[in-house]
Amino acid sequence: MKNKTIPPGYLFTKRYSNYVFMLLFLLYMFDYADRMVVNSMFSYIQNDLGINDFQSGWLVSVIYLTIGLLTFPVSLVIDRWSRTKTIGIMAIVWSFATLLCAFTGNYVQLFMARILIGFGEAGYAPGGSALISGMYPMEKRSKMMGLWNASIPLGSAIGVTMGGIIASTWGWKHAFGIVAIPGLIIAILFLFVKDYKTVDLSRVDKGNVKIKMERKDMIREFLKKPSVIFTYFGMTAIVFVTTAMIVWLPKFFEITNGMDPKKAGTLAGAVMMLALIGAPVGGVIIDRWRKTEKRARMLFPAITTFISAILLFLSFYVFKGTAQLITLFVFGIFIMLFISGAAAVTQDVIHPGLRATSYAIAVLVQNLLGSFTAPIVLGRISDLTNIQTAMSILPFSLLLGALLFLIGSKYYVSDMEKVSSVKLEAQ
Numbered sequence: 001m002k003n004k005t006i007p008p009g010y011l012f013t014k015r016y017s018n019y020v021f022m023l024l025f026l027l028y029m030f031d032y033a034d035r036m037v038v039n040s041m042f043s044y045i046q047n048d049l050g051i052n053d054f055q056s057g058w059l060v061s062v063i064y065l066t067i068g069l070l071t072f073p074v075s076l077v078i079d080r081w082s083r084t085k086t087i088g089i090m091a092i093v094w095s096f097a098t099l100l101c102a103f104t105g106n107y108v109q110l111f112m113a114r115i116l117i118g119f120g121e122a123g124y125a126p127g128g129s130a131l132i133s134g135m136y137p138m139e140k141r142s143k144m145m146g147l148w149n150a151s152i153p154l155g156s157a158i159g160v161t162m163g164g165i166i167a168s169t170w171g172w173k174h175a176f177g178i179v180a181i182p183g184l185i186i187a188i189l190f191l192f193v194k195d196y197k198t199v200d201l202s203r204v205d206k207g208n209v210k211i212k213m214e215r216k217d218m219i220r221e222f223l224k225k226p227s228v229i230f231t232y233f234g235m236t237a238i239v240f241v242t243t244a245m246i247v248w249l250p251k252f253f254e255i256t257n258g259m260d261p262k263k264a265g266t267l268a269g270a271v272m273m274l275a276l277i278g279a280p281v282g283g284v285i286i287d288r289w290r291k292t293e294k295r296a297r298m299l300f301p302a303i304t305t306f307i308s309a310i311l312l313f314l315s316f317y318v319f320k321g322t323a324q325l326i327t328l329f330v331f332g333i334f335i336m337l338f339i340s341g342a343a344a345v346t347q348d349v350i351h352p353g354l355r356a357t358s359y360a361i362a363v364l365v366q367n368l369l370g371s372f373t374a375p376i377v378l379g380r381i382s383d384l385t386n387i388q389t390a391m392s393i394l395p396f397s398l399l400l401g402a403l404l405f406l407i408g409s410k411y412y413v414s415d416m417e418k419v420s421s422v423k424l425e426a427q
Contacts, residue, residue: 009137011196017135021144023190024128025151027091030183031121032155033162034098035063037179038114040164040250040265041172048172049107053251057379059114060247061372066118068367074123075360079353083127084195090127091187094120098183101176123356125363130356133347134196139287141347142297146283146340153275153336156246160272164250164265221351227298227415228358230408231345232365237401238305238338239370241312241394245335246272247375248387255387267325274332278304283340294416297345298409301338302402308334309398316392342405349415 005013012020038045042056078086097116104110128148136144159179166175222228249271253264282300289296311331315324343359350358381390 009139011135012194016194020135020193021132021148023186023193024087024132025148026186027087027124027183027190028128028148028151029155029158030179030186031091031094031124032152033159033179034094034117034176034183035060035121036156036159036246037098037163037175038101039247040160040261040268041167041175042251043254043261044167044172045110049110051107053379053382054376055107057247057375059111060243060375062111062114063118063121064243064367064371066115067122068364068372070119070122071126071360071363071367072357075126075356078123078127078130078356078360082195083131083356084190084193086123087127087131088187088191088193090120090122090124091183091190092120094124095180095184095187096120098176098180102173102180104173123360126356126358126360129343129347129359131195133344133355134352138348139290142286142290142340142344143280143283145343145347146280146286149336149339149343150276150279152339153272153279153332157269157273157276160246160250160265161269164262164269168260168262221354222358222361225349225415225418226411227408228346228349230404230411231298231342232362233369234301234305234401234404234408235338235342235362236366236370237397237404238308238335239366240374240397241308241401242272242275242335243371244374244378244391244394248378248382248391251382252387252391271328271332274329275336278333278336279339282337285337286341286344295409295412297341297348298405298412301341302405302409304334304337305398305405306402308337309395309402312398313395316388316395338401338405345408345412349412349419351419 007014010017038059042053045051045059046053046056074086074090094117097113097120100116101110101113104113129145132144132148133141162179163172163175166172166178246268249268250261250264253259253267254261257264259267282304286296286300289300293299308331311327311334315327315331319327343362346358346362347355378387378390378393381393
């Protein structure tokens, strides 16, 4: 690959960068399809294995718990070894684990197989975000992160929709086997993708002297950046809601609207599929707004998350029937508008050699406080009261998220000025 063919700000040629991006997108899509395929099959699994909503919720929460516990150590390997090789190996593990779910005979076996899925998925988001941030110019970062994260609602919708359809036709075990194969093929291809050289962990002092970063310097890199800390927790408040919606919206439709599991799963998948519009559109808007407002990557998530809170409040407290469905569809577009800006902030204000680690911290906080807790908290509330009451707490989590982004935006510009400038080199 000749340097003259590489545009300014790119790590590789545009064509090769887009090829790598396509593989990353597909892997993330099947990551979430494998993770969420179980959601629309709860009724079938409960009837077959004799479990309740709380136990069903754990089949999702255990993945996020495993990811939360392992993502930080895995991200250190990613940052110091290889993003592409680690991603390929992890994707093979989670695909095999999903396939293993098809051969389980009881709840404990299914639960253990789901743990293995989380083990494989632990470092994908940090590794993928670091690779994308390195491949594309700074001014395109929100757009590319938005496009990449659009794979989350798409994969979730595919998983939820296919789970309901396949389970009703051939049985719930077949759904796990069918969604596992495509990810496995792409994972093998990714093992041969080019990477960038491991970044030297050094900083430049006031005298323009290069100094190797010590452990305390790495810790300070995060603790002295308020914008990224508020971003971590702002993302968590929203992820609590999106996970709860993906997991329990099918059951909500079944109970409150009297739908069969197949229709409920399809409709819930359609709501979350609309986030496919929000994620990339948000990235484009943010990158354009950033030309006149440096804090756009935090202000835009604050605004759109506040609007999402209003829409969800109307859906669960005011509207019923068709009006409720329409409002949920609009919510589906707005809820993911935040992700491109928030994800970019985790990369913007941190040393380039710690980008995977930064996103790993985001994943750690999101998973342990958001994705892990949402399925079982709402499952417990549902068991004690009803699914309507459980879902009604979600708008308030979004209000908290909007407030955190707004506060964090006050520190973004000053935090950007502290970042060391490092030129990445293709490996």
